[in-house]
Amino acid sequence: MIIYFQQPVVDYSNLEAKIEHLEKLLARSNDHIIRLRNEVAEANENYKAAVSKLTDTKGEQRTSDEDQEKIDPIPVLVFVCNRPRALKQHVDKLLNLVIFRYRPNAENYPIIISQDCDNNEVAEIAQGYGSSVQYIKHLSGDKANITVASGHQRYLTYYMIARHYKLGLTHVFNRLNYSSVIITEDDLDIAPDFFEYFRATRRLLDKDPTLYCVSAWNDNGKSNLIDSDATDLLYRSDFFPGLGWMMTKTLWDELGPIWPNGFWDDWIRDPLRRKNRACIRPEISRTAMTKEGRKGASKGLFFTKHLAKIQLNTQPANFSGRSMEYLIKKNYDEPFLDSVYSASVTNLPSLRRLILEASPGDYRIEYTTLSDYLSIADSLQIMRDFKAGVPRTAYFGIVTCFINRMRIYVAPDRFTWSGYNQSWEAPDNPHDLAQL
Numbered sequence: 001m002i003i004y005f006q007q008p009v010v011d012y013s014n015l016e017a018k019i020e021h022l023e024k025l026l027a028r029s030n031d032h033i034i035r036l037r038n039e040v041a042e043a044n045e046n047y048k049a050a051v052s053k054l055t056d057t058k059g060e061q062r063t064s065d066e067d068q069e070k071i072d073p074i075p076v077l078v079f080v081c082n083r084p085r086a087l088k089q090h091v092d093k094l095l096n097l098v099i100f101r102y103r104p105n106a107e108n109y110p111i112i113i114s115q116d117c118d119n120n121e122v123a124e125i126a127q128g129y130g131s132s133v134q135y136i137k138h139l140s141g142d143k144a145n146i147t148v149a150s151g152h153q154r155y156l157t158y159y160m161i162a163r164h165y166k167l168g169l170t171h172v173f174n175r176l177n178y179s180s181v182i183i184t185e186d187d188l189d190i191a192p193d194f195f196e197y198f199r200a201t202r203r204l205l206d207k208d209p210t211l212y213c214v215s216a217w218n219d220n221g222k223s224n225l226i227d228s229d230a231t232d233l234l235y236r237s238d239f240f241p242g243l244g245w246m247m248t249k250t251l252w253d254e255l256g257p258i259w260p261n262g263f264w265d266d267w268i269r270d271p272l273r274r275k276n277r278a279c280i281r282p283e284i285s286r287t288a289m290t291k292e293g294r295k296g297a298s299k300g301l302f303f304t305k306h307l308a309k310i311q312l313n314t315q316p317a318n319f320s321g322r323s324m325e326y327l328i329k330k331n332y333d334e335p336f337l338d339s340v341y342s343a344s345v346t347n348l349p350s351l352r353r354l355i356l357e358a359s360p361g362d363y364r365i366e367y368t369t370l371s372d373y374l375s376i377a378d379s380l381q382i383m384r385d386f387k388a389g390v391p392r393t394a395y396f397g398i399v400t401c402f403i404n405r406m407r408i409y410v411a412p413d414r415f416t417w418s419g420y421n422q423s424w425e426a427p428d429n430p431h432d433l434a435q436l
Contacts, residue, residue: 014324015307017247021298021324027255030240032220041268057342067232067358069109071199071202072178072179072180072256073108073109073110073178073181074109074178074180074181074199074202075107075109075110075111075112075172075176075178075181075182075183076094076109076110076111076181076182076183076184077111077112077114077168077169077172077181077182077183078091078094078111078112078113078114078184078185078186079114079161079164079165079168079183079184079185079186080113080114080115080122080126080185080186081115081116081117081119081122081164082117082119082122083186083187083292083295084119084121084122084124084125085292085424086186086187086290086292086295087122087125087126087186087187088125089185089189089290090184090185090187090188090189090190090290091111091113091125091126091129091133091186092169093189093190094111094190095111095129097190097192097194097195106132109182109195110131110133110134110167111129111132111134112133112134112135112136112171112176113126113129113133113135114136114138114164114167114168114170114171115135115136115137115138115315116137116138116139116141116160116164116167117141117142117292118140118142118143123135123137126436129432132373136166136168136171138164138167141159141160141163141164144163144199146159146160146261147214147261148261148262149261149262150315152262153201153215154431155262155263158262158263159261159262161264162259162260162262162263162288163261163263164265165259165264165293165401166256166259166352167185169181169252169256170256173249173252173253173256174256177248177249178249179248180202180205180246180247180248180249181246181247182198182244182245182246183244183245183246184244184287185243186292186416187289187290187292187293187295188243188244188287188288188289188290188293189243189287189288189289189290189312190286190287191216191285191286191287191288191312191313191314191316192313192314192316192318193286193313193316193317194216194244194286194287195319196316196317196318196319196320197216197282197286197319198214198246199319199398200319200320200324200380201214201234201246201280201319201324201327201329202214202215202246203324204280204324204327204328205246205247205248205251206248207328208327208328208329209277210276210277210278210329211236211277211278211279211280211327211329212247212251212274212275212277212278212279213240213245213246213247213251213279213280214245214246214279214281215237215240215241215242215243215244215245215279215280215281215420216243216244216245216281216282216285216286216287217242217244217245217281217285217286217287217310218241218281218282218283218310218393219239219241219283219310219392219393220382220383220392220393220401221282221283221284221285221311221401222309222310222311222381223309223311223383224381224403225380225381225401225402225403226283226311226401226402226403227283227407228284228286228311230283230284230316230402231284231313231315231316232317232318232319232322233282233283233284233285234280234281234282234283234324234327235280235281235282235283235393235395235400236279236280236281236327236329236332236336236395237278237279237281237393237394237395238274238276238278238390238394238395238396238420239269239279239387239390239391239392239393239394240265240268240269240274240279240387241279241281241392241393242265243287243289244286244287245279252327255268255273266294266387266388267425269387269388270388270392271388271422273387274365278329278395280327281393282313283402284311284312284313285310285311285312285313286312286313287310287312287431288310288380289303289307289308289310291308293307294308306383319373333396336395336396337396337414339362340364340398340409340411341364341411342362342413343361343362343363343364343407343409344361344362344363344364345351345363345364345365345366346352346364346365347365348375348376348379349367351363351365351379352379353407354401355404355406358404358405358406359404359405359406360405360406361406361407362406362407362409363406363407363408363409364408364409364411365408365409366411366412367410367411367412368412368416370421370424370426373391373410373424374426374427376410377399377410379390380403380410382399382401382410383424384424384426386424386425387427388420388422389420389422389423389424390420396411396412396417397411397412397417397420398410398411399411
């Protein structure tokens with residue numbers, strides 16, 4: 001403020017009065033500003049509340065519309081044998097998702113416990129759930145006179161498992177006539193959005209004949225290999241993951257009559273059964289292995305080094321709030337391949353340096369031989385093994401991971417790759433690379 005004086009002599013008494021007057025005006029102005037700020041803040045909160053309510057209403061309308069489209073019930077088939085503690089932990093988790101509203105309608109997701117071993121404690125726990133679950137008991141594999149292939153006696157457990165799967169799936173599809181099923185085992189932990197994930201992807205199996213399963217598992221889902229913020233990121237994969245997965249009765253009608261006597265999971269990965277079909281899998285797993293898994297058929301070093309380290313999603317994603325149409329093959333392949341082959345190409349020494357520098361961005365490293373792939377896999381610490389020539393999680397031969405804010409694609413040459421080589425198998429020991 002500029003004050004003009006009419007006389008060279010200052011009238012201090014008048015000046016003090018003006019200052020006091022100005023201070024009162026300033027105080028009233030400050031009060032007015034504070035009131036305005038409060039009104040703006042209140043209006044902003046009301047706006048947010050209105051938007052939230054509108055969003056919820058739209059979400060409810062979407063759910064209602066989907067319900068009107070008739071979503072058939074999807075049972076959860078839990079395979080159990082002789083691990084009572086594992087059974088209780090697993091089923092309690094499934095049932096508790098109802099309490100926390102993550103299993104939206106218990107009637108649409110009935111739980112069926114299938115037991116083949118003669119373990120009384122497991123039977124008592126299963127029967128103790130009463131009407132909350134359905135419990136079926138099969139003749140024990142020990143009493144079923146199972147015939148194994150010559151030289152496979154030490155693999156008897158895998159023949160028992162294959163038999164149990166056939167019995168359980170026959171019950172669900174042929175006796176109860178469900179149109180689909182979510183398959184779990186008692187040593188699996190369950191993510192909060194487990195049911196949301198399968199519910200949102202269920203229709204894909206009907207709409208897209210190039211899909212034959214939806215899996216909750218990412219074989220490269222260790223915490224150092226995933227984008228932990230990408231809770232709703234899903235992929236197509238040529239590799240059948242299992243470990244919490246959904247299939248349809250249509251697929252069972254195809255595979256049930258020729259179900260194998262043993263090693264059912266490798267059998268379903270065979271090109272004769274896969275028929276170039278894919279599975280849906282998440283960036284962040286919706287199942288994880290509990291400590292009980294150490295006592296399973298794949299116990300030992302593989303459990304400790306890999307299975308036990310898969311990270312379970314803990315931040316629920318709203319899959320039902322977005323369309324899943326992008327995962328249909330005709331919508332997915334071209335954008336996916338474009339994103340991979342437009343990424344910056346690099347080599348292994350440069351990629352190691354970039355990882356150390358934590359340089360954000362998308363990068364592609366290419367392989368042409370088995371030795372190339374194994375060297376890259378060992379360096380990135382992704383899974384190095386193959387099933388019927390398909391690397392774990394691969395799609396068009398491409399395996400992706402996320403390290404130090406870098407999206408990395410391990411990919412074959414786009415113009416020379418002609419498909420998976422079934423002769424590719426990883427040596428058990430990384431040092432065997434020198435012999436390739």
